[in-house]
Structure formats: C-alpha cells, structure tokens
Amino acid sequence: MNRILHIGLGSFHRAHQAVYLNQLHKLGDTSWVLAGCNIRADMADTIAALQASGGAYTLETISPQGQHVYERITAIKQVIGFTPDLAGLITCGADAATRIISFTVTEAGYYLDAKNRLDLDTFADLRADLAASKTGVARDSTAWTIYGALTAILRRRMNAGGGDVTLLNCDNLRHNGERSRAGLLQFIEMTGEMDLLAWVLAHTVSPNAMVDRITPRPTPAVRERVLAATGVDDPAALMGESFIQWVIEDHFIAGRPAFERVGVEMVDSVQAYEEAKIRLLNATHSCIAWAGTLVGYTYIHEGTLDSVIRQMAYDYVTDDVIPVLSPSPIDLAAYRDVVLDRFGNTAIADTNQRVAMDGFSKIPGFIAPTLRERLARSEPIASVAMLPALFLAYLQVWHQGGIAYTYQDQAMDPAVAHAICDAADPVAAFCADAPLWGPLAGDARLVAAVRDASQRVARFVAEHGRRHASTQS
Secondary structure (H helix, E strand, C coil), X not given: CEEEEEECCCHHHHHCHHHHHHHHHHCCCCCEEEEEECCECCCHHHHHHHHHCCCCEEEEEECCCCCEEEEEECCEEEECCCCCCCHHHHHHHHCCCEEEEEECCCHHHHCECCCCCECCCCCHHHHHXXXXXXXXXXXXXXXXXXXXXXXXXXXXXXXXXXXXXXXXECCCCCCHHHHHHHHHHHHHHXXXXXXXXXXXXXXXXXXXXXXXXXXXXXXXXXXXXXHHHHCCCCCCCEEEECCCEEEEECCCCCCCCCHHHHCCEEECCCHHHHHHHHHHHHHHHHHHHHHHHHCCCCEHHHHHCCHHHHHHHHHHHHHHHHHXXXXXXXXXXXXXXXXXXXXXXXXXXXXXXXXXXXXXXXXXXXXXXXXHHHHHCCCCCCCCCHHHHHHHHHHHHHHCCCCCCCCXXXXXXXXXXXXHHHCCCHHHHHHCCHHHHHHHCCCHHHHHHHHHHHHHHHHHHHHHHHHHHHHHC
C-alpha cells in the first residue's frame, strides 16, 4: 500500500485533500492512504479525537442555497501525535511506503522574501531550525518550520534508502512547488550537507498546485449539527462550502493516486488557475474581511452582502484584475461572480478574523502583482489601491487596540507595523515598506493612489457608521 504523509492536519486538509482520496476509496481504489501530523504543538484536542477514531471524522458541506450534506471521511489511516523531536513524523516520512509528502502551510510559513530567499534576519524559529540541522543535534521544539521538518525527514530517508518521494504543496503560495523547493534547497545548502542536497535534487520533485475550498474553523455548532443529523458525537467534525477544486501539475516521481477519477485537474501548468484564484478569490476575500472588520461585521457573508463592500470587491476584479489576466483559459467574469456568491453563503459563517490574518504576506503575494502590472501598462490603479488602503486602515485600528479579535500575522514585525502607524505620514511610510512592495516601494504613483484610496476608505467608514446609527434609531 502506498502512503501520502500530510503535514498540517487542520481544517483545510481534512475538507479538501482527504476528501478527494476518500472519494477514490469509495470507488474501490484503496491503493493509497493518508497519514497526518502537525509540526506545531497545537490542535491537541482534535488530534486526540482523530487518534481515538482511527482518523475518521464527519464533514458537513453547505451549498450557497443552504443544502447540508454529511459525510464520514475515512481516508486518514494514521494520525501521528506531535512530539518535540518529531520522531513519529520523521519515521513515517522516511519509510519507503511513503511516496508523497504533502503539506499545508500559510504564505508566511515559507519565510521567503521578495526575491524568494529565506529571511533568516526576521524569523527566530527558522534560525533555530537551521542551527539544529547544522549541528546534527535533534531539536526539541513546540514549533518547527517546514524546512526543518522536511530536512530531518529527507536526511533520514536518504540514509535509510527510502527512495524517491514527491513533495506536494496544498496551499495558497503562488508557484508553491517551485518556491518552496527553492527555500528547501537553500536551507539544506546552508546546513552544509552537500550529499543531502544532491540526493534531494535527484530523488524529489515539487509540482505546483492550486487548491480551493472555504473551510472555516470548526465551532461547537458544527459538532451539534453533526450530532443532530447523524447521531454521531464527533469532536473532530468540521464544515466547508460545497465548492471544491484542486489543480496539480502532473509531475510525480514515485507514482500518485488516480486523482483525475475524482475531479482533480491534472495539468501541464497551473499558472493561469493559480493567478485567477489568488487574485480573484484570495485577494477579494481579504478585501471583504478588512472592510467588514472596519465597520463592525464579524462574518465574511455580512461584508459580501453589504452593497458598498461588494462593489469594492467587484470593481477591484473588474477594473484591474481581469484586464491584466486576459486572455485566460478561464471565464474570469463568471469566476468573479461565482466567488462573490460563495462568499455570500450565510451558512458558512466564515469569520473576518480568519480571513484578515497575514496581511503582511497577502499584500506582496496577492495584491502587489496587479498594481505592478497595471502601472507597467500605464493604466489606472484606483480600484486595486482600495485593498492596501483598507489594510492600512485596518492596521491603524489594530495599532490603537481597536480590533475586536486577536490579529495574527506571521510575517509582521509588530515594531515595524506600529512605526508605520505612528509616522507623520502613515500612507508614505506604508508604501515605502520594501518587504510589502518590493520594487514598488516608495513609488510616487503607488503613494498617490493609496492616499486617494485611503480618503475613500475613511469616507466609507464614516458613512457606514452614519447608516448604522440611523438603522438603530
């Protein structure tokens, strides 16, 4: 039997990759199974529940029309508990039966700067993993980086004769296979293990992939609905929208499941799909989360159903994204409308807190490319400039302690963020930040557009407050 070892047993993996493999099993193809683990000491209750159930859990899916479907997912056959030395993970990854190692990591979790170089200056955990790899002393930590974990696995695999293995990203990093591979190779080279570097180059591949399904963090209400509908009290239950998509470059070195049988799109290049998804979906999602938070909404659907916020998102895609991505094999206007319909699904109850996180990664990854391309074509950027202006306004509220939830941003240096907000000219300071903007940092056209957009954001917040007050009176 062939194994996929997945790193990151969060909601997204269990509502996406595991679902596809579960569908294959239902067709009678059980030649591949999943093992899963985390590289951080989190999700302890969920991991324990999955271990107790043998990896099985219930998935609730909800369509925009409100149809609820419940399915028992049993594709995960091994749940590896976290230990500070990652012993179980490393053993499983080195086993020759493991032919694919997949992982779901946030954009910030790859620690890459604008030039796709590892940012050792900013991230202490990355430096700690590198130091441990250099000395060969097993690191005991509550939070490993993906590079430290993969290097430990691949070192053991090489020494054990485990053979070829595919490294498969299941996340939103643009060009995720090639970029994460570049980071991994840099990390290994920095350890000085040139034999390991040569082995990884010869015995691994890293196809790019694009993934899509909205999967909010599970709430107690999900468990209650699952119990009512199925009679199963499942502490590992989770929910997601009915839409699901996975596009993968068909470049595997040690075999793969017959994913195409269950709707996965196996292609030569994912670029058109990932650009559409990152710019039309991910950036729009962030736009709605930042705007919604500014006017007191809790959920994504509330902002999407607000006509002013929806128009901001619509204009951003229509005015600036579709022109730079055209021509495309995808009907971009139809995709835009599907995305907004998905975001308006009231049953999903996806929170602004979840979607608003990691702005310091999302600005350079999701939004700056459209700005650069529009400016390179001498075209206006008024609509796309609303997104960084919304994030700056959001950041200023965070700076003042006014965000109603804990803002999480793995790529943010809080001192830098506070300094931007404290500057005499926050717009200029924000637009001058090189990690955010790369070659555009300080560009007068960017500054002018964000300044104008910031004034529109301020008017929007003030007007929304007046509208809200009038409805309460």
